[in-house]
Amino acid sequence: MMRFIWPFIIFIVLAAFLFVGLRLDPREVPSPLIGKPAPNFALEQLKTPGKQFSPAEMKGKVWLLNAWASWCVACEAEHPILMDLARMNVVPIYGLDYKDKREAALSVLAQRGDPYVLAVSDYDGRTGIDYGVYGVPETYLIDKQGVIRYKQIGPITAENLREKILPLIAELDKK
Amino acid sequence: MRSFILLLLLSFNGICMAGEARDLAKDPAIEKRMVSLAENLRCLVCQNESLASSHAELAEDLRREVRELIQKGMTDSEIKKYLVARYGDFVLYEPPLKSMTLMLWLGPFALLLAGLGVLAVQLRKRRESISDSVLSSEEQARVNALLNDKER
Numbered sequence: 147m148m149r150f151i152w153p154f155i156i157f158i159v160l161a162a163f164l165f166v167g168l169r170l171d172p173r174e175v176p177s178p179l180i181g182k183p184a185p186n187f188a189l190e191q192l193k194t195p196g197k198q199f200s201p202a203e204m205k206g207k208v209w210l211l212n213a214w215a216s217w218c219v220a221c222e223a224e225h226p227i228l229m230d231l232a233r234m235n236v237v238p239i240y241g242l243d244y245k246d247k248r249e250a251a252l253s254v255l256a257q258r259g260d261p262y263v264l265a266v267s268d269y270d271g272r273t274g275i276d277y278g279v280y281g282v283p284e285t286y287l288i289d290k291q292g293v294i295r296y297k298q299i300g301p302i303t304a305e306n307l308r309e310k311i312l313p314l315i316a317e318l319d320k321k
Numbered sequence: 322m323r324s325f326i327l328l329l330l331l332s333f334n335g336i337c338m339a340g341e342a343r344d345l346a347k348d349p350a351i352e353k354r355m356v357s358l359a360e361n362l363r364c365l366v367c368q369n370e371s372l373a374s375s376h377a378e379l380a381e382d383l384r385r386e387v388r389e390l391i392q393k394g395m396t397d398s399e400i401k402k403y404l405v406a407r408y409g410d411f412v413l414y415e416p417p418l419k420s421m422t423l424m425l426w427l428g429p430f431a432l433l434l435a436g437l438g439v440l441a442v443q444l445r446k447r448r449e450s451i452s453d454s455v456l457s458s459e460e461q462a463r464v465n466a467l468l469n470d471k472e473r
Contacts, residue, residue, distance in 0.1 A: 172368060175365060175408065175409060176411075177409065178405065178406060178407070178408070178410075179407070271378075271379070271382045272386075275382060275383065275407060277407070280366060280379055280408065281379075
């Protein structure tokens with residue numbers, strides 16, 4: 147009996163590792179930017195070209211930066227949640243229109259509704275690279291000191307909005 | 322019909338090649354350095370492809386970025402640091418040795434040592450269980466009889 151105990155234990159440990167591995171999403175790469183200052187940029191506003199927006203203007207506010215694009219299918223799925231969040235009026239949402247055409251982005255916002263306080267155009271994707279964007283949608287929660295506190299990879303779901311993002315916003319607002 | 326299909330296939334091949342050819346920038350020295358760097362970097366979109374071989378748009382952008390950083394005179398390790406700051410260690414095919422990756426680097430050796438340990442213990446146990454025993458005179462006589470029998 148004893149001679150089977152060790153192989154059995156090793157089997158159980160291996161099986162446990164593999165089982166956990168099954169449930170991990172390899173597409174979720176933890177961002178090294180969490181806890182770091184949000185990279186600055188100055189990009190043209192989507193609706194008023196010629197006017198720029200920069201995260202430096204947001205000092206003292208908790209805000210969301212949502213990377214999206216008109217060509218992005220998952221963004222379409224995320225859109226109603228962003229609209230709900232905008233209506234809740236708990237956090238300003240800014241859009242980073244990633245590698246998009248201005249007309250296409252504007253027509254999508256006109257069609258589906260615009261959850262953003264304003265959106266900026268990252269035509270060549272350089273700002274996206276600074277933020278470590280590797281697939282839209284991605285959303286960053288930035289605190290009053292301009293530090294990234296949370297990154298959502300892929301669409302925000304009702305569940306992680308309720309369980310992670312909203313509580314974190316409430317906590318950061320108090321500081 | 323057959324030649325038409327062949328033509329179609331050939332033309333698709335041409336489209337695929339076009340994506341790669343565009344990356345061949347003017348300066349071959351910079352290109353060579355970029356490719357040798359990008360071969361050891363992971364494309365984040367198709368994670369099992371290197372940055373050098375991926376056709377994903379992000380990979381194209383990152384190759385452009387690497388090219389520009391080379392032009393700025395940054396060293397290879399500075400460029401890697403630049404990418405790690407944005408995408409994390411995940412972009413490196415060869416992860417650095419630190420507390421998080423200790424298992425990854427030392428795990429195989431630890432397993433090997435554990436295996437050798439088990440082997441040593443087992444061998445010693447076996448040696449102890451084999452004891453020298455002396456044959457009795459009766460047994461010795463039988464052995465001799467059998468051996469002589471065979472020789473004959």
